[in-house]
Amino acid sequence: MSSESAQPFELSATDRVTVYGAKNFPEVAGLLPASAFLAEDDGRFPADVVLLFVASAADLAHDLATAAAAVEPGGALWVCYPTAQVDGGAPDLNRDTVASLFETNDWEPVGDTVLSSEWSAVRGQPAGK
Template sequence: MFSESAQPFDLSATDRVTAYGAKDFPGVEAMLPDSAFLAEDDGRFPADVVLLFVATAADLAHELATAAAAVEPGGSLWVCYPTADVDGGAPDLNRDTVASLFEANSWEPVGDAKLSAEWSAVHGRPAES
């Protein structure tokens, strides 16, 4: 099935999961379900749940549209980022920054989670028209 650490993503056993950026951060693959597809840059890999791993607000602004386009109707997107307490964590990236970028891209934040001591995430879905 999937590892305990994947539980914060509210995944079901049938969810198709695509992760963007996970290859760039050692150790985050342990947070992913075994069935997750690790996407290459600039590809679109449709899924019920898309996980986007980024380190800075600039990375998020650049990658958000690609990840959001991969979310199937009725699906959701998790933006995962290192906490500011971690060496190398970006102080410009936090749940408020993610929420603001979601809203600027017609998405709405619906929750957040602490994934580990080093990673946090904001959960979003397309905004209703």
């Protein structure tokens, strides 16, 4: 995995973006693209780029399959998680934890970035793509 900084979600002007979990974290509103569709339930909302915000490894394990199913072929899934430095941050969730859960779900981590002083993210794609 490589660290990325400019334009952290690597979006094009035409990308369809679906966001899961952001409603639980009002502080991330400034990180979201203006055109993003906020998925409020477990439904499938196909997109070129899916952003999944989670607070713990258990949340990620529970929500990963739904978010991954929404990624259109050739698209990307970003798992966004609070850093351990944040009060109430997820000490059980880090780049390695996300990578491990990607791999057990037939995905592979292909990049990571720091979104803010409070949030980091790992980008994945289906394994073998």
